[in-house]
Amino acid sequence: MTVVEFGKALQVAQTPIPGMIVLELPVHGDARGWFKENWQREKMTALGLPDFGPVQNNISFNDAVGTTRGIHAEPWDKWVSVATGRIFGAWVDLREGPSFGTVFTTELDPSRAIFVPRGVGNSYQTLAPDTAYTYLVNDHWSPEASYSFLNLADETADISWPIPLADVEISEKDKKHPRLADVTPIAPRKTLVVGANGQLGRALRAELGDAAHLEYATRADLDLADPDLSTARRWRDYGTIINAGAYTAVDLAETAEGRRDAWIANAEGPARLARIAAENGITLVHVSSDYVFDGTADRPYREDDALAPLGVYGQSKAAGDVAVATAPRHYILRTSWVIGEGRNFVRTMASLAERGVDPAVVSDQVGRLTFASEIARATVHLLSSGAPYGTYNVTNSGDPMSWADVARTVFRIVGHDPARVSAVSTADYFAGASAPVAPRPAYSVLDTTRLEQTGFVPREAAAMLKDYLVS
Structure with missing residues (x-):
């Protein structure tokens, strides 16, 4: 069962990764359930969120606790939130520049979301069953786009996963991704x-x-x-x-x-x-x-x-x-x-x-x-x-x-x-x-x-x- 914190005010918090912002979302609920404005352009841009122009909405459903998705950096921005369930999220800056390799982790539930800039590696581990992880992106997938990946177990990033990686479901492809020293950084636009x-x-x-x-x-x-x-x-x-x-x-x-x-x-x-x-x-x-x-x-x-x-x-x-x-x-x-x-x-x-x-x-x-x-x-x-x-x-x-x-x-x-x-x-x-x-x-x-x-x-x-x- 998803536990949602009601009554928060809409507010933002910066992270160590430049341009990545955490938002606390107001969630309104009663005995019937709850409601939230998951993306509200006018209010959120007024607080400093980039007006990033999403063009596509994706949902990843995970039925088991511990499902772990790899660290993928794409050449587009993401607005990440949880529709139901709870996740431990880990983000690693894979962009060219002085912040390359910077790590940020936090938990997301329906009352907390995060803006992930282009080139920042995105990954998560589910902490509740039947978790629906959603993200708005401001570009359509293209085979011509350049991506970067980081191994979930990279020693330099040293992510403290709540559930050990040896005990969770990970795709074979994610297991083979490179360590940080071998990552190809995402170039600026x-x-x-x-x-x-x-x-x-x-x-x-x-x-x-x-x-x-x-x-x-x-x-x-x-x-x-x-x-x-x-x-x-x-x-x-x-x-x-x-x-x-x-x-x-x-x-x-x-x-x-x-x-x-x-x-x-x-x-x-x-x-x-x-x-x-x-x-x-x-x-x-x-x-x-x-x-x-x-x-x-x-x-x-x-x-x-x-x-x-x-x-x-x-x-x-x-x-x-x-x-x-x-x-x-x-x-x-x-x-x-x-x-x-x-x-x-x-x-x-x-x-x-x-x-x-x-x-x-x-x-x-x-x-x-x-x-x-x-x-x-x-x-x-x-x-x-x-x-x-x-x-x-x-x-x-x-x-x-x-x-x-x-x-x-x-x-x-x-x-x-x-x-x-x-x-x-x-x-x-x-x-x-x-x-x-x-x-x-x-x-x-x-x-x-x-x-x-x-x-x-x-x-x-x-x-x-x-x-x-x-x-």
């Missing part, structure tokens, strides 16, 4: 960087490195326009997608062909990624632009300011932002005047200075430089710090500058007279242009307060500009 060959993609590789769980994809590797994108990968193996790719030819976007390409890359592609992220519990990082605003503000733009793009490029980027925001776990990094490796405004001005060319540069567009390495650093910060999901403005710090101001600063840093740079209005600069010209926001200064409140300190643009040019 993968991180995919899309647009790996661009200036931001290269900065992300420099920041993230080349660990086994990191993937860098070019358009040739992963085409966001592919209607079969949802089956292009086993997406449940991914924890993060960073979309560093975009169509950035703002003037060409005003042409018929460019308009189509801009919308495919900046709106349709991110929308497909958002759908994949939502369906697979993936965190989606997407890089946006100051061009989603019309540049008429009299103060730095905040994340919640209304979108008002002027041209096709800005309109396609704004549409991408709206699409990405439908993914429950998303970071939209809105940035401006990006400078990275390869051809860019700063490199062009330095080249003109060295070649003796005196340029006329637009002076009525004002903003802040943002170095690609700073976007990469902010990306890692947001992901690693657990910052609230949403939109963040990401630029370097410092006084706003016009493009002419930036050009003069470049000339000075590389040892040339900044007075060689003359100022020109946007209208005069593009007067007589034969090809379509995209409208540009005159004011592109972004307020980074929200990002700074997460603990990120933007680096000063002028200092980074000097380092960029003299390194």
Whole structure:
């Protein structure tokens, strides 16, 4: 007979295994029996349980006391509870990292449940007859999934089983599982960087490195326009997608062909990624632009300011932002005047200075430089710090500058007279242009307060500009 403790308050307790949480469940009963809310998303996530998105409910029935199930670590999260009966549970962290091999044991009955993160080995021994062990999981079984196993009798884990293993029913397969020293750890969920060959993609590789769980994809590797994108990968193996790719030819976007390409890359592609992220519990990082605003503000733009793009490029980027925001776990990094490796405004001005060319540069567009390495650093910060999901403005710090101001600063840093740079209005600069010209926001200064409140300190643009040019 199952003995259930009635009257508990819903509460959580941490365990020595990172991310594994024990929950005490309220059980209501009388002479007729009992009732409990075995899984209640709103209440439990409010207490800190991950919103892990279960897709399947499994039940293991065990009719005899002492039935013992092996230590299995799967690449998905589990919500484990007991419907009837009682078990002694043992969990061993089999994930790569410093907590590998950490052990936690406790008893579960209908009034206690546990959240078991992906890669933590799960096992139990029944302490009452007719025990029904239940678990919600957030992935479907797949032969392509990677598993790890640990022997129930492993000396390092040293689990104190209530009933000696020699006296209980264990499958032959579980008896043959390896000791801890021979276990293959479960790798972290993968991180995919899309647009790996661009200036931001290269900065992300420099920041993230080349660990086994990191993937860098070019358009040739992963085409966001592919209607079969949802089956292009086993997406449940991914924890993060960073979309560093975009169509950035703002003037060409005003042409018929460019308009189509801009919308495919900046709106349709991110929308497909958002759908994949939502369906697979993936965190989606997407890089946006100051061009989603019309540049008429009299103060730095905040994340919640209304979108008002002027041209096709800005309109396609704004549409991408709206699409990405439908993914429950998303970071939209809105940035401006990006400078990275390869051809860019700063490199062009330095080249003109060295070649003796005196340029006329637009002076009525004002903003802040943002170095690609700073976007990469902010990306890692947001992901690693657990910052609230949403939109963040990401630029370097410092006084706003016009493009002419930036050009003069470049000339000075590389040892040339900044007075060689003359100022020109946007209208005069593009007067007589034969090809379509995209409208540009005159004011592109972004307020980074929200990002700074997460603990990120933007680096000063002028200092980074000097380092960029003299390194």
